[in-house]
Amino acid sequence: MFHKEGAKIILFSLLIAVIVIIGVEYLISTPWIIKTIQIITLLLLVVVLQFFRNPNRSIQNISDHLILAPVDGKVVVIEEVFEPEYFKDKRLMVSIFMSPINVHVTRYALNGIVKYSKYHPGKYLVAWHPKASEENERTTVVIENPVYGEVMYRQIAGALAKRIVNYAKVGEKVYQGNDAGFIKFGSRVDLYLPLGTNVNVVLNQKARGNKTVIANK
Incomplete structure (x- = not known):
C-alpha cells in the first residue's frame, strides 16, 4: 500500500523505468552494460516505492491517555x-x-x-x-x-x-x-x-x- 502523496512520483518513476529498461535493449549492444543499467534502474524504482509505502497501522485501543x-x-x-x-x-x-x-x-x-x-x-x-x-x-x-x-x-x-x-x-x-x-x-x-x-x-x-x-x- 502506498501513500496518496506519492501517486504522481510513482507513476512517473514507473514510466521512466519502463522506457530505460526497454530503450537500452535498442541503444546499447553490450549485454553486461544493458543488464547493469536495467538492474540499477529497478533498484532506483524500488527505493522510490519503499519511500512512499504506507503500511496499515491500525490502533486497537485508542486512548486520550x-x-x-x-x-x-x-x-x-x-x-x-x-x-x-x-x-x-x-x-x-x-x-x-x-x-x-x-x-x-x-x-x-x-x-x-x-x-x-x-x-x-x-x-x-x-x-x-x-x-x-x-x-x-x-x-x-x-x-x-x-x-x-x-x-x-x-x-x-x-x-x-x-x-x-x-x-x-x-x-x-x-x-x-x-x-x-x-x-x-x-x-x-x-x-x-x-x-x-x-x-x-x-x-x-x-x-x-x-x-x-x-x-x-
Whole structure:
C-alpha cells in the first residue's frame, strides 16, 4: 500500500523505468552494460516505492491517555526547551529523526481539536542540526486534548526533504492514528509536551508510528 502523496512520483518513476529498461535493449549492444543499467534502474524504482509505502497501522485501543509516535524513526532528543512560537514557555520536547528508508507518513499522535496550524518556509539544514527546528522549512500544529491539554508537533524538512504536506486545519477534530501529512525524502518530527509528562521512550530508541507509546498519563 502506498501513500496518496506519492501517486504522481510513482507513476512517473514507473514510466521512466519502463522506457530505460526497454530503450537500452535498442541503444546499447553490450549485454553486461544493458543488464547493469536495467538492474540499477529497478533498484532506483524500488527505493522510490519503499519511500512512499504506507503500511496499515491500525490502533486497537485508542486512548486520550496515550500519546503515540507520529512517525517512524529514531528518538534523538528528549529535553526541556523554550518554545517561542506558540506556547512561549518551557516544554518537554521529544524529537524523532527519520532516515530516507523510514516510513514518512505523519500520523496524529493523539485525539483532539486543532487549535493552531501554520506553515513556515525556511532553510534545508540537515534535520539533526540544532537550528533546524527554528530555521528549516516546517509546519507547526497544536492539538488540544482533554487529558494533556495543548500538545504541539512540528514537521521539519531536512537536507533532502523539499516538500512538507500538512492536513491539519484549525477547528478540525482529529483522531489518533489518522494521517496528518507527509514529509517527502527525509526529516524529523518534534513533539512538545507539557512539563512533567511521563515519557515512555529513551534516546536512540526506534519508534514506530501508531505503535510506540511516547507518553502516558
